[in-house]
Ligand code: FAD
């Protein structure tokens with residue numbers, strides 16, 4: 001691929017022929033196959049599956065399969081395995097590490113026809129869905145029944161539950177509802193050779209042997225295709241409040257977080273950090289969006305509470321705000337008065353990723369860093385780019401801004417560098433500096449987005465050789481021919 005000069009197509013993989021295509025059409029039906037192998041005019045339709053959300057990664061796939069059932073996926077994968085055809089599972093294609101699109105000519109196996117809600121138990125809160133159910137659709141189904149999907153993120157309108165599980169997405173409320181490693185009760189998956197793994201447990205407890213479903217959570221399509229998920233859903237909170245705070249330093253954000261944990265304790269459901277630069281970008285791209293606070297602040301925090309008693313929660317949040325403002329931890333703050341305002345405040349946090357994309361290119365780093373030093377990296381990197389003359393306000397500089405924001409409550413920083421153009425010099429100034437910085441602090445070079453193609457090379461900064469060896473053995477056991485999402489992950 002001309003875009004990935006350091007990668008070579010693995011010649012063990014077969015090239016697609018009209019006979020292969022005929023098999024898939026016979027198995028799945030004409031409408032479930034987008035075929036540019038025998039019909040080059042269909043290449044435009046395939047392109048939507050070749051390019052990623054960021055428009056940074058683009059493969060050369062010519063065939064998209066859209067199976068409608070687990071059995072069809074099983075038969076399709078068995079055929080691929082027998083004929084050494086490489087496959088990329090694709091959900092909503094919102095992943096941020098280039099994992100969901102082909103690198104060369106891999107077949108895209110899209111889950112977008114697998115959209116059934118299989119069952120819901122209104123007493124226990126156990127939901128079983130096909131992998132292709134869109135996250136927001138699952139949550140709306142639950143809302144009608146008084147429940148909540150225990151994961152929420154900015155891409156909810158497009159991403160699939162199967163994609164969320166495959167990336168082990170963290171999102172905006174992990175602080176409250178925990179990781180998918182805790183909430184997912186069971187997984188149904190198809191291995192490369194077509195074997196259906198039915199580990200779709202619907203109960204919370206099951207200490208009978210190795211917990212195999214955990215391997216699919218965060219496997220990014222390298223071990224098989226997740227076809228269904230069973231998940232424990234909490235009661236939907238009847239009261240949701242949001243406060244938006246302006247602060248003068250990162251130290252004050254740390255103090256505010258301590259205070260929020262102490263005073264809001266069981267109702268705290270999100271604690272998000274945004275620096276001035278990230279908010280400036282939202283303002284520039286969306287000039288008509290009403291600003292939550294008038295003044296300029298170095299940092300902003302969005303605090304959400306979720307509980308069952310609106311009066312009680314509002315009183316707690318008001319008392320918290322009074323306290324932190326009285327102690328001069330927080331300079332200014334506003335409380336949402338209704339659901340519309342709750343949503344409006346959240347857009348200042350959830351909209352950052354999309355707005356960053358409007359300026360041109362973006363280097364993205366999704367990092368776990370111990371809280372006391374979490375923001376220091378942003379300052380250090382900005383100073384480094386300044387000292388090398390690589391960042392500035394005019395076109396002569398490749399980088400426009402370095403911003404930091406993220407899930408402070410989970411020690412998860414999103415470091416983004418908005419650039420006018422990608423240059424080798426800029427890239428060399430950023431990497432491996434960022435990875436070394438994080439590794440020195442025993443952080444993680446990918447907190448929640450995964451490895452995909454973007455981070456594959458850097459896994460060694462967060463995992464030792466023993467762990468990597470075990471991972472390679474697991475991969476071999478599940479996918480001996482290596483057809484599942486090749487060139488990525490490890
Ligand atoms: P895709 O992008 O289609 O795929 C992602 C990976 O999973 C690929 O490797 C793919 O091969 C594999 N895959 C997908 N479906 C399956 C399946 N059924 N079986 C096996 N493998 C599969 N992430 C967070 O963690 N927290 C956030 O807050 C967050 N916010 C985001 C906000 C925006 C605006 C965007 C664009 C992305 C955000 N993300 C976030 C990234 C996140 O990884 C994805 O949004 C989501 O989890 C991916 O789901 P998807 O269905 O789009 O998967």
Ligand code: 2HG
Pocket residue numbers: 154171349350352353364365366406407414415416
């Ligand atoms: C978020 O928390 C997402 O908004 C995306 O994980 C972060 O764009 C990013 O870097």
Ligand code: ZN
Pocket residue numbers: 171406407414448
């Ligand atoms: Zn995030």
